[in-house]
Amino acid sequence: MPADRNDAALETLFLPFNDGKLPWPAGGAMFLRARDGWPLREQPRPGLVCEQSFKPEADALKQAGFAVNATDGAKTYELVLILPPRQRDEARALLARAVAMTKPGGRIIVSQSNDEGARSAEADLAQLTGDVESMSKNKCRVFWTASLARLNVPLIAEWQALDAPRAIADGRFMSRPGIFAWDRIDVASALLAEHLTSTLSGRAADLGGGFGYLSAELLTRCPRISALDVYEAENRALELARENLKSFEARTPIDYRWHDVAVGLPDRYDVIVTNPPFHAQRAIDRPDIGKRFIAVAAEALNPGGRLWLVANRHLPYENVLSENFERVHTVVQQHGYKIIEAVRARSTPKAKSSKRPR
Secondary structure, rough: OOOOOOOHHHHHOHHHHHOOOOOOOOOOEEEEEOOOHHHHOOOOOEEEEEEEHHHHHHHHHOOOOOOEOOOOOOOOOOEEEOOOOEEEEEEHHHHHHHHHEEEEEEEEEEEEHHHOOOOHHHHHHHHHOEEEEEEEEEEEEEHHHHHHHHOOOHHHHHHHHHHHHHHHHEOOEEEEOOOOOOOOOOOHHHHHHOOOOOOOOEEEEEOOOOOHHHHHHHHHOOOEEEEEEEOOOEEEEHHHHHHHOOOOOOOEEEEEEEEEHOOOOOOEEEEEOOOOHHHHHHHEEEEEEHHHHHHHHHHHHHEEEEEEEEEEEOOOOOOHHHHOOOOOEEEEEEEOOOEEEEEEOOOOOOOOOOOOOO
């Protein structure tokens, strides 16, 4: 996304500084779940360090010149800024972690849109740290702590554990709050896995691999897969995929890639499987993301390579599929989803000569 996009929560986060209510600390600050945008670059932010586990956002911050994910885990800060996620357990764990990262006498400041639970997040911060102050603008709330002198130590410890990986699917996978379909096997992915043909072979990629469910099913059902690259933009999910797929590594080389699929793939494949996202972060509808996944898959497949895709039945992917693949087949439509197999042409048509016939 462009850095000058409208980001109301980011703009509201800096409102207390712009209005003179809060000073920027001389010792710098930590920004958790940081996002780039004009409000971040509107004034100098000396000593700012950003943390972001979502690759497109991390790349945008680096391109803008900010220090990203280069932190000492034991370091504490005079100021910790947060743009919390929507999922409440993940958000509470982030608030508790922020308290542990803040120096005595320091401050935590949080901004969130009203429709993503700003009032609840403000109440959560108050439970951890005592009284908070707040301002409202742009249909968002920004709220901040005072001295951190009244910490609820038992609750801080309890909430820090809310983000810990835990077993799901009868212990088959490890997952954690906040990632896609974190507490269950996604119905769409399960439907795709059920229809994968066992004849798939060669080098494969899973685009948007999440915690590794679809990759595990591909390797289980298709023994002729010779190598697998797992692409995932959310590093919190990719860490889980490393754990969940470890048992397959003895027979199949697996590479785990923290990567934004939308920028293209660095390698070529015989098989690609994907359950592409069709929302951006903060639940913004983005069907163009799925279309981009399809186009990127087509670019990365070898001649005759096969894409196996699951999507909501209503999503308009047929045009981009027909433009990029020689054969497109709807395998099944069920539970509101469609499973599609698309095959790349085995040879590229020769370009027509520009010479005129004599």
